[in-house]
Amino acid sequence: MRTNSQLSNKVVRGLSRILGQEFVNFWLEQAGSTVSTDRCLAEVVRIDRETADAVSLWLRPNDLFKGFEAGQHVNLSVTIDSVVHTRSYSFSSAPSTNGLVRLTIKQTATGVVSRYVVNQLALGTVLELGDVFGDMTLAHTQPNLHSQRPTMLLLAAGSGVTPMISLIEELEAKGWPADVTLMSWARNPEDVLFDAALKAKTNKHFKYVRLLENGANLAEGDLAGRPSAEQFAALAGTLETTDV
Ligand SMILES: Cc1cc2nc3c(=O)[nH]c(=O)nc-3n(C[C@H](O)[C@H](O)[C@H](O)COP(=O)(O)OP(=O)(O)OC[C@H]3O[C@@H](n4cnc5c(N)ncnc54)[C@H](O)[C@@H]3O)c2cc1C
Structure with missing residues (x-):
């Protein structure tokens, strides 16, 4: 069965042949269509x-989106005051069948795009997705996936946790084919992204450890200060056999 969007794409292609692609795309954009x-x-x-x-955006791409693998990132173009700005963002969800993708954007002090997205972007806005990149995917990071009980150590700082969330969701969907530890760094507990969701996922195959700055308000299980090889080894076992 054809979806509405496939039908409208067919109509649009027909109109483009008659009126010209540029003309049709211009008016579709003016109308806020995807x-x-x-x-x-x-x-x-x-x-x-x-x-x-930080905010998460759930996006519904049009039919030209070719999909992604967990752990990859995409070029996102945002128009601010009539100027198009393009930045890379990792997918913060695993690929799903509902047609939606999630990006999570943390504002930097004077950043153009991140400040706009976190403070001004409205529901219904149409953004452009460019190419999808990255080989930090399960196929690349977990070559031992077929060995008996592979172990993975994922290290993230700040918004760098986004591709890890995508990988973790993918591993969870696959029934935890590896024992996974995520160490997520942030200055303070309230800055840790996806804290509650990650705590809720914790099980015998998934360990989640927060690493906070010295002086931060620590809870049980949190680590503080600079990460060390000893901490990594204590969390994830022998590093020689762990994918990091
Ligand atoms: C592969 C990849 C994946 C990424 N994934 C994510 C993600 O999932 N989530 C996320 O939040 N971010 C992610 N990023 C970062 C993101 O691409 C942007 O860099 C970030 O959002 C900042 O963009 P901006 O437009 O807000 O800042 P920009 O305006 O580009 O500024 C960037 C920094 O440079 C400083 N700066 C700007 N102009 C000047 C100047 N003239 N002199 C000195 N300093 C200046 C700004 O203060 C700011 O700190 C990712 C980056 C890469 C490469």
């Missing part, structure tokens, strides 16, 4: 506030 003959446009369908300075 239908396009040549660009992967995506509508912001949900915004979740994750921390004081």
Whole structure:
């Protein structure tokens, strides 16, 4: 069965042949549509506030989106004051069948795109997705996936946890084919992204450890200060046999 969007794409392609691709795409864009003959446009369908300075965007891309693998990133183009800005963002969800993808963006002090997204971006905005890149995927990071009980140590700092969330969701969906430890660094407990969701996933195959700055308010199990080889070894066992 054809979806509405496949039908509208067919209509748009027909119109483009008659009126010209540029003309049709221009008016579709003016109307806030994600239908396009040549660009992967995506509508912001949900915004979740994750921390004081970070939000997650749930996007519904049009049919030109070719998908991604857990752990990859995408070029996102945002128009701010009539100027198009392009930045890379990791997918913070595993690939799913509901057609939505999630990006999680943390604002940097004077950053153009991240400050706009975190403070001003509205639901329904249409953004452009470019190429998808990255080989920090399960196929590349876990070559021993077929060995008896592979172990993985994922190290993240700040918004760098986003591709790890995607990988963790993928591993969870596959029934934890490896024993996984995630060490996530942030200055303070309230800055740790996806803290509650990660705690909820903890089980005998998934260990989650927060690493906070010296002086931060520590809870049981938190580590503080600079990460060390001893900590890594204590958490993930023999590093020679662990994918890090
Ligand atoms: C592979 C990859 C994946 C990424 N994934 C994520 C993700 O999942 N989530 C996320 O939040 N971020 C991610 N990023 C970072 C993201 O791409 C942006 O770099 C980030 O959002 C900042 O963009 P911006 O437009 O807000 O800042 P920009 O305006 O580009 O500024 C970047 C930094 O440079 C400083 N700066 C700007 N101009 C000047 C100047 N003239 N002089 C001195 N300093 C200046 C700013 O203060 C800011 O700190 C990723 C980056 C890469 C490469």
